[in-house]
Amino acid sequence: MTVSTAIARLNAADPDFARHLDHLLSWESVSDEAVNQRVLDIIKAVRERGDAALVEFTQRFDGVEASCIDDLILGRERLALALTRITDEQRAALEKAADRVRMYHERQKQDSWQYTEADGTVLGQKVTPLDRAGLYVPGGKASYPSSVLMNAIPAKVAGVTEVVMVVPTPRGEVNELVLAAACIAGVDRVFTVGGAQAVAALAYGTESVPQVDKIVGPGNIYVATAKRHVFGQVGIDMIAGPSEILVVCDGQTDPDWIAMDLFSQAEHDEDAQAILVSPDADFLDRVAASISKLLPTMERAEIIEKSVNGRGALIQVRDMQQAIEVANRIAPEHLELSVADPQAWLPYIRHAGAIFMGRHTSEALGDYCAGPNHVLPTSGTARFSSPLGVYDFQKRSSIIYCSEQGASELGRTASVLARGESLTAHARSAEYRILSQEKGN
Structure with missing residues (x-):
């Protein structure tokens, strides 16, 4: 296999820098009319025919032999079985990650409060968990047990009574790690359906799939389009775009480390975005050399190559202050501050989904086991959005007496x-x- 890199080089001093940066960051998340109409038809069918439509679509789109809805339901006992089918090392890793995610999110819980004024008037806020949450999990090759933990655990910490998971099993392929993660995270029910039909079932309910209050979790363009259409009927977490990483480096980190950090997001898909910003031009050259050297060694080299060449960039800036200005302009999903004293620069960061501090804190740790949620705002929406958390599964009622x-x-x-x-x-x-x-x- 032959791979090559032609990652874009930008300089913040160039007069056209802002225009080039805007072009680099642009990404259209809206589905085309054909996809939109297909999703509307699927939602209509599920609302009208319920379980029968789910079975039909699962047969047609996923190639699953299912004669009735019961063939698409997994109980808690099946999830527990998955724990015995994975390796001891995998189970230990899942349990450690789950413990850390749970411990972090316990700190996000909000409590009800009240205060009494001098004349006896009482004002306050009552915090109540959602009754039921729906978790969409991609299936087949794009299976992410880590996403099960990140979506289900905050809901359980919030006190959500029932977490319902939907996950497609193309051609009957069941991912035991995903089911094991669901067991550890406390998922209550699992339906092996996916796509827009699964979103519609969660939003409106069928004879077997219960209607939920909020749908969370990543998916393809059909899932994202369906989430747009059912919003208002139910809550949704976000419409996520491709994964992103922005590394701000002072030029003193091992260039191989930085190249691999960029790859860690580029390998998600061809539309993922990996950007490095540094005031050190020689360091940018060394990272470019590391990219060329390491790319042929990657299992997903072709995907990384398309991502890096299509949407990646190495950006030279005047100094670290300008690097932070560029970072705030981009408002990245993941921001690595790979610098000597990241704490000194933290107060100046205004827009970022998650901030990884220091040379040793790779973004990959946040994806799996650091503790904070890896469901983050993308495409610049960190300007006004936050990571998924316990607060997304709680609602607040005002109290006035x-x-x-x-x-x-x-x-x-x-x-x-x-x-x-x-x-x-x-x-x-x-x-x-x-x-x-x-x-x-």
């Missing part, structure tokens, strides 16, 4: 504002609670 005196006092304020908006019923509703002695004042 007015004492007689408090209702009277607040009623006067509400009356003025309501009449200013010409909402007389609002005003009179509040005025009924004003104490007679205050009305006369």
Whole structure:
């Protein structure tokens, strides 16, 4: 196999740098009309025909021999069996990763709170977990047991009563690691269906698949398009784009390390993006040499080559301050601060899904076992979005209790504002609670 690299070289000092960077970062996540219509047809069929449609689509798209929905249901006992079918080393790794993910997310739990004002009025917030969450897991070759942990454990920590997992099994291929991860993470039910039909089933429910309150988890363009269409009927985590890594380096890290860190995201798929930013031009040259040297040794060399050549870049900047400015402009999913003193630069980072501090903290550790969630905002959405967490599986209700005196006092304020908006019923509703002695004042 012959592979070659022609990774783009950009310089922040060039007059056209902003335009070139924008072009490099551009990625269109919207499906074409054919995909969109196909997804709408699938959703309609699932809503109208329920389990029968799921069985039909699973036979057609996944090549699975299923005569009824029962053939597509896995119980907890099947998940427990998967634990015995993986190696001891795999089980230990899954359990260690799960423990770390659970420990980290326990710190995210939000509690209800209240406070009482002088007149007896009580205000507060009640935090309640979702009743049921749906977890989409890719199947076949693109199977990620780590994603099962990252999606299911925060839901369980939040107190979600039931976590329902859907995972396609193309041609009957069952990934035992995925099922073992589901067992360890506490998944309650598993349906071996995928695609837009699985999203539709979770959103609207069928005779067998329960309707959920929120759907989380990665998927292909059909899954992403379906999630767009059912949003509002259910909550969703995000519409994720290709995986991204941005490495900011002062030029003192081993260039082979940096090249492999870039590969770690480029190997996901051809649209993944790997970018290095450094003020050291000679270091960029050394990393480019490492990329050329190491690429032929990679199992997914062809995918990495297309990703690096198509969407990758080595960017030279004036200094570390400008490197941070470029990082904030990109707002990456994963940001490595491969520098001598990452803590000194942390306060200046404003937009990033996850920040990996120091030369020894590879992004891969965050993908599997560090503890923080690896479901992160992509395509610049770190400007306004956060990693998946316990808070995504909790909802908040406001609490308002007015004492007689408090209702009277607040009623006067509400009356003025309501009449200013010409909402007389609002005003009179509040005025009924004003104490007679205050009305006369």
